[in-house]
Amino acid sequence: MKNLKNRITNFLNTKLGFFAFAVILCWIKTYLIYLTKFNLGVHGSMQAFLLLLNPIPTTLLLLGIAIYMKGRKSYVYMIIIDLITATWLFANILYYREFSDFLTLTLMKGSSSVSNNLGKSILGIIKPTDFLAFIDILILVILLAAKIIKIDISKLNKRIPTTITAIAVVAFGINLTLAQQDRSGLLTRTFDNNYIVKYLGLNSFSVYDAAKAAKTSAVKANADSSDMNTVKNYINNNRLPSNVQYTGVAKGKNVFIIHLESFQQFLIDFKWDNQEVTPNINKLYHSKSTLSFDNFFNQVGQGKTADAELMLENSLFGLPEGAAMVTDGTSNTFQAAPAILGQRGYTTASFHGDVPSFWNRDNTYKSWGYDYFFSSKYYKDKKDYNIGYGMKDKIFLRDAANYVQQLPQPFYAKLITVTNHYPYLLDKKNQTIQKTNTGDSTVDGYVQTAHYLDQAVGEFMDWLQATGLDKKSVVIFYGDHYGISANHKKAVAKLLNKKDFDNFDNAQFQRVPFMIHMNGLQGGINHTYGGEIDVLPTILNLLGVKNDDTIQFGTDLLAPKRSEVVAFRNGDFVAPDFTKVNGTYYYTKTGETVGSLTPEQQQKVEQMSNRVDTELSLSDKVITGDLLRFYKPKGFQKVVKKDYSYNKNKSLKRLRKQNHLKKNSIMMQNHDKSLMNLYHTDAPELTKQGG
Structure with a gap:
């Protein structure tokens, strides 16, 4: 035994021995973090073996670089390389915890557009055990x-x-070969980054991601009009006629899009501490004048809110990595809702209580054809007016209403709320419901911010009624994405009083509200399965806008015989009969795993999977190749971005000029007098000043 100890000690005192020890420590650490910090969906002995194997090739390769150095440099470089990879692993642990995905080059390139107010979020995410990423060093x-x-x-x-x-190279080759055998088309057809990390490891994923980003850049440079033909043919072959019963029922009406930040469907009618969490939204949801959809899903990827906006206004999917608004919003050609409606006489405006650069909105909105963008620059700025990612909703909606009353009618106005955003912080003076008691800090504050958002919505809707705008408008509410990620399953199970909360439950948990409210509308709760990709064609049909030659991947939610396969960004899907999660099929009605499929069922799920893969792939091509520059629907005029400016002085001057020219804003119809005296809020920050 003593001789063995001496041999080990002597070996560790050699450069090769130290290298071997460093590789073993890094391998064990990485493997344990894969098991404890990520939810990679490992199934079967082969996947378990590959997860154990995949840290080895890249660890050998990267730390092996130091072995080429002479003397002490070899040890220094080995520590530095290990520190770099550990920092990358640590960053991904934090990012994955809230977004269930891994950092990509595209996402980091756009980090300057999304980094505002991230400090509190990061501090709330970190756990002491995360620093085990550095334990080997x-x-x-x-x-x-x-x-x-x-x-x-x-x-x-x-x-x-x-x-x-x-x-290292041979080991990676073996790893890749075994992975390809277990998952055919791993590097060519996957839409889920978890698969790459599960099979090949985080470092290999990073290289794959960088290569994919470079390829995407080359695709745009090499794209031409012929690439558009495949997309156009698919769209035309799968286009469905809209529901004629609802065609034009909102023609000429103002359109409000109320963006309910991080708002999930389960909040509807949800009670906590014998109190309705969202009484105002509940009332709207059940109103006879509201079309409500109870099987409407968010379909976002890494872009989260940015993906939701992209789908909502373009009927194009977000990208598998990063946010298209950041990477392509400035340069690409779009045929978005603001441009479509703006060319039909609508005044178009977006309202957001944060900096204009967030998600690159100040540039993307010009590409989409927004006349106005009322960002944080347009509102009074006081210390207690803001929390988390921008202005508190009650203050924001009240201040936004001041500009709404000046918009020439008809108008298309999108109002983006932010208070109900992770990490769900709310000062005590605005808390009017108790936190939940799951013990998870991310989950327990969620009902408080959701309740506050609901109160803000109630105040805004009261103002619409007081001014008469409710009779002249259609108001559309939608939840942009999940508020509670898949990394909080135990807390969600407790919150929903469920024994368990598995991957199937989480797929169903992606439901978010979608409601269309209008006086005289034939409402009710609609059970069709759909998602954010379907919003634009639905709105255009309600407004009576011809929509038979556009490039849109969604279908009117009210259309008869529509496909009810809802694609998720990672290639999974949910439909009335089958749900696919991480390659596993479930019966949607029961949640039971599908065993052996009949030939008919097998054909059906394959058709569903192929449809999802095809639409995601074609949508990606439209964005990465900027293909809309090669196609123009009849009557549509290409957006000229330089014609738009969101400079406050210029915008307000232009708004006043339009007001006096058209004389049809509600303020001008009120003899150029403000209607803000009709807006009532109990926001403590404002009531102190007389509201």
């Missing part, structure tokens, strides 16, 4: 500093580092 540094392991400055035979590199 700490061990190595301590052993070297204490001289328990001595630095070996002797030269290695040149064949040794070359052999290590060769072993």
Whole structure:
């Protein structure tokens, strides 16, 4: 035993021995983090084996670089390389915790557009065990500093580092071959980053992601009009006629889009502490003048809110990596709702209580054809007016109403709320419902911010009624994405009083509200399955806008015989009969895993999967190739971005000029007198000043 100990000690005191020890520590650490920090959906012995194997090739390859160095440099470079990979692993642990995805190059390129107010979010995400990502480095540094392991400055035979590199390459080849056998088309057809990490590891995913980003850039440069033909043919072959019963029922009406931040369907009629969490939205949901959809799903990817906006106003899916609004919003050609309606006499405006650069809105909105963008620059700024990601909803909606009353009619106005956003912070003076008691800090504050959002919506709707705008408008509410991610399953199970909360439950949990409210509308609760991709064609039909030659991947939610397969960004889907999650099929009605399929069922699920993959792929091509520059629907005029400016002074001057020219805003119809005296709020920040 003593001889064995001496041999091990002597080996560790060699450069090769230290390298081997560093590789083993990094491998074990990475594997344990894969198991405990990520939800990779490992099924079967082969996937379990590949998860164990995949850290080894890249660890050998990266740390092996240091073996080529001479003397002490070899040890220094080994520590530095290990520190870089550990930092990358740590960053992904934090990002994955809230977004169930991994960091990509595209996402990081756009980080300047989304980094505002992230400090509190990050502090709320970090757990002490996350720092285990650096445990191997700490061990190595301590052993070297204490001289328990001595630095070996002797030269290695040149064949040794070359052999290590060769072993790493061969090991990766074996890993990739086995992975491709278990998951056909792993690198060519997958839409889920979890698959790449599960099979090949985080470092390999990063290389794959960088190569994919470079390829995407080349695709745009090489795209031409012929690439549009495939997309156009698919759209035309799958286009369905809209529901004629609802065609034009909102023609000439103002359109309000109320963006309910992080608002999930389960909040509808949900009670906590014997109190309705969202009484105002509940009332709207059940109104006879509201079309409500109880099987409407968010379909966002990494872009979250940005993806939701993209789908809502373009009927194009978000990208598999990053946010298209950030990567392509400035340069691409779009045929979005603001441009479509703006060319039909609508005044178009978006309202958001945060900085204009968030998600690159100040540039993307010009590409979409928004006449006005009322960002945080347009509102009074006081310290207690803001929380988290911008203005508190009650203050924001009240201040936004001041500009709404000045918009020439008809108008298309999107109002983006933000208070109900992670990490669900709310000051005590605005808390009017108790936190839930799941013990999860991310989950427990959710009902408080949702309740506050609901109160703000109620105040805004009261103002619409007081001014008469409710009779002249159609008001559309939608939840942009989930508020509670899949990393909080235990807390969600407790919140919903369920024994368990599995992957199937989480897929169903992606329901968000979609409601169309208008006086005289034939409402009710509609059970069709749909998602955010379907909003634009639905709205256009209600407004009576011809929509038979556009490039849109959604269908009118009210159309008869429509496909009810709802695609998720990672290639999964949900439909009335089958749900697909991580390659596993479930019966949607029961949640039971599908065993052996009949030939008819097998054909059906394959058709569903093919449809989802095809539409995601074609939509990606439209964006990455900027293909809409090669196609123009009849009567549509290409948006000229330089014609738009969101400079406050210029915008307000232009708004006043339009007001006096058209004389049909509600304020001008009120003899150019403000109607803000009709807006009532109990926001403590405002009531102190007389509201």
